[in-house]
Amino acid sequence: MKKEFLYDQVKECKTDYLIRMAKVVDSIRNGSVLEDGTNYKETLSDEEKKEIENYVFAVMLPTIREEGSYYVRKNNLQNVSDSYLNHLYEEVWRNFYKFNNPLYKETEGTCAFRTFVKMYVKAPARTTIDKENGTSKAVGYYKRLVKNTQNYICREKGKSLSSITAEDIFEEMHNVSTTQLSLELIKKTLAGMQVKTSIEDIENDSNYSSEMDELYIATENVMQSFETFMKKLRPLQQFIFCQNYGFCSNKYDGISIAQLVCDPDFLKIVKEDNIGKKHLTVSDVQIDEPRENGFVIQGGPIILNNVEHIDVNFVSHQRVRCKNLIVNFVKENELDEYDVMSSLTKLLEETWDELSSKYGLK
Numbered sequence: 001m002k003k004e005f006l007y008d009q010v011k012e013c014k015t016d017y018l019i020r021m022a023k024v025v026d027s028i029r030n031g032s033v034l035e036d037g038t039n040y041k042e043t044l045s046d047e048e049k050k051e052i053e054n055y056v057f058a059v060m061l062p063t064i065r066e067e068g069s070y071y072v073r074k075n076n077l078q079n080v081s082d083s084y085l086n087h088l089y090e091e092v093w094r095n096f097y098k099f100n101n102p103l104y105k106e107t108e109g110t111c112a113f114r115t116f117v118k119m120y121v122k123a124p125a126r127t128t129i130d131k132e133n134g135t136s137k138a139v140g141y142y143k144r145l146v147k148n149t150q151n152y153i154c155r156e157k158g159k160s161l162s163s164i165t166a167e168d169i170f171e172e173m174h175n176v177s178t179t180q181l182s183l184e185l186i187k188k189t190l191a192g193m194q195v196k197t198s199i200e201d202i203e204n205d206s207n208y209s210s211e212m213d214e215l216y217i218a219t220e221n222v223m224q225s226f227e228t229f230m231k232k233l234r235p236l237q238q239f240i241f242c243q244n245y246g247f248c249s250n251k252y253d254g255i256s257i258a259q260l261v262c263d264p265d266f267l268k269i270v271k272e273d274n275i276g277k278k279h280l281t282v283s284d285v286q287i288d289e290p291r292e293n294g295f296v297i298q299g300g301p302i303i304l305n306n307v308e309h310i311d312v313n314f315v316s317h318q319r320v321r322c323k324n325l326i327v328n329f330v331k332e333n334e335l336d337e338y339d340v341m342s343s344l345t346k347l348l349e350e351t352w353d354e355l356s357s358k359y360g361l362k
Contacts, residue, residue: 005052007059014059018113019100021056026097028052031289057093064092064117071121080128087124092117123349141353142189148176148350166190179357229329230351233322235358236273239266240315241322242352249352251362255291257316262309268359270310279314282306 005024007017024040026032028049031041040049068088072081098104099116149169153159156175159168166187173180181189233241242248243260252260260266262285270276288301355361 001048001051001055005055014063015113018056018060018096021052021059022097022099022101025053025056026101026103029097032103056096060092060096060113061089063114064089067114067117067121068124071125075125077125077128084124084128087127088121091120091124095120139189141350141357142181142185144350144353145173145177145179145181146186146189149173152176177354179354226329227347229325230347233325234273234275235355236269236276237318237322238351239269239355240318241326242348242355244319244322249356249362251292256287256289257312257319258285259287259290261285261312261315262304262307265359265361267308267310269355276310276314279311280308281311282308285309 005021007014012020023032023034027034027038027040028044029041031039033039044052065085068085069081072078072084077084099113100111146169149172150161150164152175153164153168153172154161157168157172166183169186169190170181170183173186230238230241239248243252252263252266255263267280270280283306285304285307286301287304290297290302352361
């Protein structure tokens with residue numbers, strides 16, 4: 001392996017090395033062209049690519065393990081620690097190419113790799129707990145919806161949590177979500193919440209340590225402002241916003257606009273959007289690098305003949321607009337983009353869950 005890919009502790013710190021290698025990994029995976037005009041996807045052999053990726057992962061692994069182990073201890077996840085850490089390794093590695101990469105980061109400044117890892121510690125915990133308990137994504141969504149309604153009732157109606165009934169939740173749910181669960185389903189969900197079976201239960205435990213939250217600089221006012229900001233977006237914009245920042249299912253992670261514009265599930269949202277549906281058309285679409293679950297499918301490009309899709313230029317414009325909206329939000333509140341995203345992970349995940357539930361996204 002060439003020396004330029006090796007980590008020399010004398011010449012650079014780990015963060016600087018990983019910032020540099022994130023661009024290399026991006027070039028290897030996605031064919032992005034570096035400042036010197038190099039495209040490692042084209043110039044390196046498969047063996048060289050794998051060797052570099054394995055080496056870089058080995059360099060970052062101790063930091064990921066440290067942060068993951070800390071989260072395990074603080075949340076009493078020792079019984080599922082191995083599964084959780086494996087999910088965390090996969091999640092961080094899958095998103096590593098974005099680390100302080102100007103192609104994906106809209107604000108100035110950098111963050112340490114440890115801070116970057118902390119952005120991803122919660123989602124793998126939820127995946128692990130749900131899998132361990134056989135909890136479906138839908139059930140997890142129902143619990144969050146019920147919990148959000150309980151919080152609303154406590155805040156707006158002045159009732160204690162223990163005094164809130166299923167009937168109260170049924171009556172007030174419309175104030176926190178467009179989704180309305182039946183009274184029977186609310187009762188069933190409440191029964192399932194008596195035992196800690198999801199990461200939300202752990203995080204909302206009164207004994208949960210607040211040390212991890214010291215990283216997150218978003219205040220309650222910022223959270224409320226961001227929630228208002230998200231609700232002002234049309235579902236189509238919410239989808240694009242979540243996808244821009246990786247808060248989406250693996251199906252949509254990193255796919256090209258060409259692949260997105262003709263995706264049947266995405267078109268469900270488009271057809272309900274008063275503006276988006278005006279840009280529907282039928283023609284041939286070429287997808288140069290089709291992806292599945294975040295990875296390029298070998299054998300591309302593919303051509304879809306006479307297929308319904310939304311205009312590529314319209315989606316491109318919406319992506320830019322959504323990025324500008326969050327950039328302005330970050331600047332107005334004098335925040336750092338990574339800190340905002342790490343603080344608002346739960347809200348963005350809930351937004352995606354609502355879209356998934358309403359439109360049947362996979």
